[in-house]
Amino acid sequence: MNPLRQLISQTAIYGLSSILGRFLNYLLVPLYTYTFSAAEYGVVSEFYAYAGFFAVLLVFGLETGYFRFRQKPEYAGTEVYSSGLSFLTLINLCFVAGVWLWQQPLADALRYPDYPEYLLWFACILALDAVTALPFARLRAENRAWRFAGIRMAEIFITIGLNLFFLLLCPKLPALWPDSVLTEIYNPNLGVGYIFLSNLIASICKLLLLLPEFRAVPLRFDFSILGPMGRYSLPMVVIGFAGMVNEMLDRAILKIMLPYDLTTNLKMLGIYGACYKLSILMSLFVQAFRYAGEPFFFSYAGRADAKRAYALVMQYFVIAGVFIFLLVMLYIDLFKYFIGAEFRAGLAVVPILLLANLCLGVYVNLSVWYKLGDRTGLGAWVSLAGAALTIALNILWIPRWGYVGSAWATLACYFFMVCLSWLLGRRYYPVAYPLGKIGSYLALGLALYFANNYLLLYLRWNVWLSGTLGLMIYAGIVGIFDVRPLLKRR
Numbered sequence: 093m094n095p096l097r098q099l100i101s102q103t104a105i106y107g108l109s110s111i112l113g114r115f116l117n118y119l120l121v122p123l124y125t126y127t128f129s130a131a132e133y134g135v136v137s138e139f140y141a142y143a144g145f146f147a148v149l150l151v152f153g154l155e156t157g158y159f160r161f162r163q164k165p166e167y168a169g170t171e172v173y174s175s176g177l178s179f180l181t182l183i184n185l186c187f188v189a190g191v192w193l194w195q196q197p198l199a200d201a202l203r204y205p206d207y208p209e210y211l212l213w214f215a216c217i218l219a220l221d222a223v224t225a226l227p228f229a230r231l232r233a234e235n236r237a238w239r240f241a242g243i244r245m246a247e248i249f250i251t252i253g254l255n256l257f258f259l260l261l262c263p264k265l266p267a268l269w270p271d272s273v274l275t276e277i278y279n280p281n282l283g284v285g286y287i288f289l290s291n292l293i294a295s296i297c298k299l300l301l302l303l304p305e306f307r308a309v310p311l312r313f314d315f316s317i318l319g320p321m322g323r324y325s326l327p328m329v330v331i332g333f334a335g336m337v338n339e340m341l342d343r344a345i346l347k348i349m350l351p352y353d354l355t356t357n358l359k360m361l362g363i364y365g366a367c368y369k370l371s372i373l374m375s376l377f378v379q380a381f382r383y384a385g386e387p388f389f390f391s392y393a394g395r396a397d398a399k400r401a402y403a404l405v406m407q408y409f410v411i412a413g414v415f416i417f418l419l420v421m422l423y424i425d426l427f428k429y430f431i432g433a434e435f436r437a438g439l440a441v442v443p444i445l446l447l448a449n450l451c452l453g454v455y456v457n458l459s460v461w462y463k464l465g466d467r468t469g470l471g472a473w474v475s476l477a478g479a480a481l482t483i484a485l486n487i488l489w490i491p492r493w494g495y496v497g498s499a500w501a502t503l504a505c506y507f508f509m510v511c512l513s514w515l516l517g518r519r520y521y522p523v524a525y526p527l528g529k530i531g532s533y534l535a536l537g538l539a540l541y542f543a544n545n546y547l548l549l550y551l552r553w554n555v556w557l558s559g560t561l562g563l564m565i566y567a568g569i570v571g572i573f574d575v576r577p578l579l580k581r582r
Contacts, residue, residue: 134362210285331468337478342486370431
């Protein structure tokens with residue numbers, strides 16, 4: 093199969109589990125924002141922000157390390173997998189044990205003294221996700237995308253089903269079936285805790301579905317493999333942690349940095365977290381591309397036309413990303429109903445966050461220079477520079493502009509990382525990216541967005557007419573200048 097076509101097909105399959113599947117999960121946002129207040133939803137946003145940091149730390153960068161070392165002739169792929177999986181299992185068992193012993197002091201420190209079980213549940217969720225990361229990486233490396241997608245989809249459907257059960261059905265059980273045993277189990281005071289509990293049960297089911305991948309090889313520690321793989325992978329932890337700073341720090345510190353009382357700060361955090369969900373289509377597209385792109389970059393690296401293929405991938409990635417930006421923003425009057433009315437005060441951050449996630453996807457494309465050149469340490473410095481900028485801008489802008497300052501800080505950080513990574517890539521792994529065409533499509537997307545705003549605000553056009561016209565113009569230009577020539581070459 094043509095390599096580019098294979099990458100597109102793999103991205104589509106992974107998209108089935110990440111974009112389509114998580115879009116179904118995304119449909120839970122109306123349930124949350126119509127069920128809970130902004131302050132209650134702020135608790136959810138805060139916990140998942142913390143979870144992002146630990147998710148990076150507990151995997152130790154071994155996903156990328158596995159992709160790299162299974163390709164080396166001096167190592168057997170099964171031995172690399174076995175050693176990495178054994179290490180992750182041991183470390184995460186220790187992590188859960190530590191949280192279990194210290195859950196009450198940790199809950200007191202986070203100002204949730206009445207809900208220490210939240211921390212234990214989250215520790216178990218994080219550990220299960222970390223331990224299953226390597227089996228999922230193995231499925232990706234072996235091009236078993238359908239099994240990967242099936243397990244991911246099962247996890248998502250279980251999560252959705254349990255949320256609907258706990259948040260919609262259980263509150264009605266006392267009136268419908270007063271003698272049911274479920275009425276004794278359900279505790280209405282647990283509130284948003286049922287969101288976490290649903291996630292935990294789904295993670296356990298995911299582990300059970302992946303058991304064949306655990307039984308495929310014996311678990312053992314081979315330090316001749318773990319040593320060099322750890323040296324390669326640990327900078328990826330720095331890169332990933334810095335990436336979490338860029339992605340999650342705003343939601344982790346808004347409760348502390350906003351200049352209001354605790355309840356108001358949680359309300360602002362809830363509004364920002366809900367509006368962040370409206371940029372989820374872009375972030376899910378980037379995630380699906382990353383799932384398919386990382387093994388593609390490594391497997392294609394030795395070919396003569398590799399750099400040409402990477403440039404072409406970048407071009408079509410930006411084309412698709414700009415389309416997603418326009419799809420959301422030209423129909424924002426539809427998308428806004430996915431969140432409750434109380435949360436729509438933060439809609440101004442949505443275009444900023446969409447562009448920020450598009451920049452993140454461009455950075456993922458550019459990252460081939462340090463991954464293929466074994467310069468992960470230098471890549472870590474790029475991420476650390478971005479994280480430092482994120483921290484500084486959030487400290488500077490949150491007290492002044494609130495969560496809007498956080499959104500601008502995210503965009504500024506990712507744009508800075510794109511520029512820095514491109515400059516370093518020119519030196520260490522030069523790829524002739526079509527910068528003119530990429531810039532033209534970005535400019536076209538922004539022009540159509542501002543033109544749509546002008547038509548709506550000043551000429552009073554119909555929302556559907558204006559949005560559809562903008563998308564048709566964009567699709568027509570892409571078809572003429574990129575799709576049509578590609579079909580002719582075929």
